[in-house]
Amino acid sequence: MVLPDKTSTSKLSFRLAIPEQYSAIREMVNLAYRKEGHAFKLGEERKRTSDSEVQQLIQSTHHDSEKCAGIVCFYRDETELIGSIFLEFTTHDLDGSGTLYFGMLAKSENIERGTMFKWGQDGEERGFAPMIIETLMKIGKVGGCKTVSCVVFHVSTALVKHYMTNCQLVEYGRDEVPFKHELCKEVEFIKLHRFIEE
Numbered sequence: 208m209v210l211p212d213k214t215s216t217s218k219l220s221f222r223l224a225i226p227e228q229y230s231a232i233r234e235m236v237n238l239a240y241r242k243e244g245h246a247f248k249l250g251e252e253r254k255r256t257s258d259s260e261v262q263q264l265i266q267s268t269h270h271d272s273e274k275c276a277g278i279v280c281f282y283r284d285e286t287e288l289i290g291s292i293f294l295e296f297t298t299h300d301l302d303g304s305g306t307l308y309f310g311m312l313a314k315s316e317n318i319e320r321g322t323m324f325k326w327g328q329d330g331e332e333r334g335f336a337p338m339i340i341e342t343l344m345k346i347g348k349v350g351g352c353k354t355v356s357c358v359v360f361h362v363s364t365a366l367v368k369h370y371m372t373n374c375q376l377v378e379y380g381r382d383e384v385p386f387k388h389e390l391c392k393e394v395e396f397i398k399l400h401r402f403i404e405e
Contacts, residue, residue, distance in 0.1 A: 222282065223278070289317060358399070
C-alpha cells in the first residue's frame with residue numbers, strides 16, 4: 208500500500224506497537240473521539256482513553272505466536288507513525304472458524320481528513336478507515352477467519368454510519384455497556400461485522 212503526499216508516493220507499513228509508543232497512540236485514539244464526532248460523555252472521573260490503559264494493552268501484546276492480540280501501528284516510509292489499531296483473533300469452538308476483531312482505529316493529525324490511500328494492485332484510492340478494513344479482510348482470510356468485527360457505542364452515530372456506508376460493515380447485535388451507570392444516557396454497544404469472501 209502507498210500513501211500519496213504532496214510530491215511523491217510513500218510506502219505504508221505495519222508493525223506491532225512497542226511500550227515507548229503508548230503516549231502517542233493514546234493521543235491518536237483521543238483525537239479520533241474528538242474529530243470524528245463519536246465521543247460519548249462519561250463522568251468527570253473517567254477519561255476516554257488513558258496512558259495506563261494503552262500501555263497495558265501494549266505490554267500484554269505477545270511479539271510471538273502464543274497470543275494473537277495486540278496494538279498494531281501504521282507507518283509512512285517505515286518511520287513516521289500515522290495510525291494505530293487494536294486487533295484480536297478469536298476462534299469459535301463449534302465450527303473452528305475465526306473472527307478478526309478490531310477496535311481503537313485511529314490516525315495521526317498529520318493525516319488530513321479526506322486523504323486518500325492507493326490500495327491494492329490496481330491502485331484504487333480509498334479513505335483511511337476503508338483502506339484499513341480492506342487490509343483486515345485480507346489478513347483475516349489468511350488467518351482462516353470468516354468475519355471482521357467490532358463493537359461501537361450506539362451514541363457514536365457518526366462512526367457507526369461511517370463503518371456501515373464506507374466500510375460495508377453491517378449490524379448483527381447489541382450489548383449493554385459494562386459501565387452504563389457512568390454515562391449520561393441509555394446506551395448499548397452496536398456489534399458490526401463483515402463476512403470475508405472465500
